[in-house]
Each structure stands twice: as C-alpha cells, then as structure tokens.
Amino acid sequence: MELLDKLNWRYAAKAMNGEKVAEDKVERILEAARLAPTSSGLQPFEIFVIKNQEVKEQIRPVAWNQSVITDCSHLLVFAAWDTYTADRINYMFDLTNEIRGFKNEGWENYRQMLLDSYPQKDAEENFNHAAKQAYIAFSQAIAAAAFEEVDSTPIEGFDPEAVDEILGLREKGLRSAVLLPLGYRKESEDWLVNLVKVRKPMKDLVTVID
Numbered sequence: 001m002e003l004l005d006k007l008n009w010r011y012a013a014k015a016m017n018g019e020k021v022a023e024d025k026v027e028r029i030l031e032a033a034r035l036a037p038t039s040s041g042l043q044p045f046e047i048f049v050i051k052n053q054e055v056k057e058q059i060r061p062v063a064w065n066q067s068v069i070t071d072c073s074h075l076l077v078f079a080a081w082d083t084y085t086a087d088r089i090n091y092m093f094d095l096t097n098e099i100r101g102f103k104n105e106g107w108e109n110y111r112q113m114l115l116d117s118y119p120q121k122d123a124e125e126n127f128n129h130a131a132k133q134a135y136i137a138f139s140q141a142i143a144a145a146a147f148e149e150v151d152s153t154p155i156e157g158f159d160p161e162a163v164d165e166i167l168g169l170r171e172k173g174l175r176s177a178v179l180l181p182l183g184y185r186k187e188s189e190d191w192l193v194n195l196v197k198v199r200k201p202m203k204d205l206v207t208v209i210d
C-alpha cells in the first residue's frame with residue numbers, strides 16, 4: 001500500500017479488541033516519534049508506553065471512560081516538559097556536540113540565545129510550546145502506526161492533571177499532553193469503522209500563491 005492508501009485506511013478507532021501489537025512494530029512507531037522534527041531540536045517531551053493493564057484501568061475513568069484506553073495493546077502518553085530550563089537546553093546542545101564531534105560558534109551562540117530567552121519565560125507559555133512539539137511526534141506516531149497497519153486513537157479527551165497524578169509526571173517535570181492507544185480495531189463494536197472519511201476539499205484547505 002502507498003502511504004496515502006494507509007492514511008485513508010487509518011481512522012480514529014473507537015473500539016479495540018485487546019489483541020497485542022508486536023513489539024517490533026511498537027518500536028518502529030516510537031522511532032518515528034523520536035525522528036520527528038522539533039523547534040531547535042530540543043525534543044521537549046517524553047513518551048510513556050503503558051502496557052500494564054492496571055495502570056490503563058486507572059486512566060480510563062479520567063479519559064471520558066473511552067474503551068480504547070483499556071482495550072488497546074500499548075497506551076502511549078506524550079508528556080511535555082513543564083518548562084524550559086537551562087539544564088534541559090544544555091543537555092540537547094551538549095548531546096549535539098558529542099554526537100557530531102565538534103563545537104561550532106554559530107551553534108553555541110544559538111544555545112546562548114535560547115538560554116537567554118526560554119528559561120525566563122512563563123512556565124505555562126513554555127509548556128504550551130513544548131506540548132506543540134510533542135504533537136508533532138504524536139502525529140508521526142499516528143502515521144507510522146498506519147504504515148504498520150496498527151490502529152490508533154488520538155485522544156485529547158482526558159483530564160491531564162489526573163493522568164499526571166497517576167503517572168507521577170509532575171515530579172519528573174512533565175505534564176501529559178496527548179494520548180495514543182495502539183491496537184487493533186474491533187469492527188463489530190465500532191460505529192466509525194465503515195463510515196466514509198470526511199475531510200474538507202483541497203480548495204478550502206490550500207491556497208497557492210504563484
């Protein structure tokens with residue numbers, strides 16, 4: 001199947017059948033998330049992979065009781081940094097220098113520019129910026145799951161504070177941003193599975209400026 005065929009096959013599954021997704025597929029989905037571009041390359045988020053059924057059961061009631069939370073195979077929780085700190089910024093710049101094996105003046109000036117701005121900003125503003133970056137990885141994970149013919153359900157319908165509490169995210173300087181159950185569709189209980197995909201026409205989406 002071509003990529004677009006797979007993206008047409010994909011839909012936000014409303015019911016899953018509990019079947020396990022093979023670990024190599026999950027690894028490739030996570031790798032696609034890891035490869036996502038982010039602002040300044042900071043990757044200001046972490047991904048929690050919940051396989052534990054009891055933890056999924058704790059999350060379901062604070063996620064609008066959506067059945068896919070417990071009937072999925074792996075529940076991905078995208079958790080963004082609660083703010084940008086000097087340590088977090090330095091970690092990524094140092095990692096870049098280490099991996100590339102050299103220091104570059106322009107890059108160091110850019111590091112300093114970020115150090116002079118982000119940590120001084122309001123934590124809420126920083127979290128919102130970090131959460132946007134998490135969504136890019138989330139989107140790549142959705143596409144990668146489709147590529148693997150694994151179903152997924154993007155989920156914003158949850159109480160972030162309750163999920164933070166269940167997973168102890170605040171202590172780690174993280175806040176939950178968005179959830180992504182991975183699994184396999186249960187067609188017999190899914191009202192959406194046979195409905196035609198609805199998207200606005202290209203003309204209402206795209207403006208070409210020649």
Ligand SMILES: Cc1cc2nc3c(=O)[nH]c(=O)nc-3n(C[C@H](O)[C@H](O)[C@H](O)COP(=O)(O)O)c2cc1C
Pocket residue numbers: 010011012013014066153154155156157158178197198
């Ligand atoms: C950020 C985001 C949050 C969403 N939250 C939920 C959710 O909590 N529950 C749900 O059933 N669907 C959720 N959806 C699914 C959308 O309703 C769905 O993607 C949209 O209607 C398009 O349909 P399709 O994905 O089946 O093509 C969410 C989608 C996105 C991108």
